[in-house]
Amino acid sequence: QVMLVESGGGSVQAGGSLRLSCSASGWTYNRRDMGWFRQAPGQEREGVAAIDSGGSTSYADSVKGRFTISKDNARNTLYLQMDSLKPEDTAMYYCAADAFAPRSLIRYHYNYWGQGTQVTVSS
16 A cells, blocks of 8 residues: 655744655655645645656746755655745645656646645744
C-alpha cells in the first residue's frame, strides 16, 4: 500500500523559509512523478510544484523563483524548499504521487495523497 507522510510545516514570518518533506513507502518511488499541492480555507486545491522521474520540474507562476522541489531517491523522500514566504502562501500543503501526466499541476492527475502539513505565514 502506498503511503505518503508530510512533515516540516509550521508558522513563520513573511520573508522566512521552510522545508517540507514527504516520505514515501509501498511503491517504486523513483519511477513516479510527484508533486506538491496546497489548499487554503475556502479555496480549491492548487498545484505548487511537480517533479518527474528524471528530475525535471514545473512550478506554479505564484511560486516560481521562491520554491524549489527536489527528491532524494535513496531516502524515498520528496522536498519542497520554500523561501521568501508570503502571507498568501498560508495553506495546508499536500504531497501527491503517481501522476498520469508528466510534471502535472492538476490534482486529478494524481492517484495518491498524503494527509497534509500546515504552513502559516504571518505579516
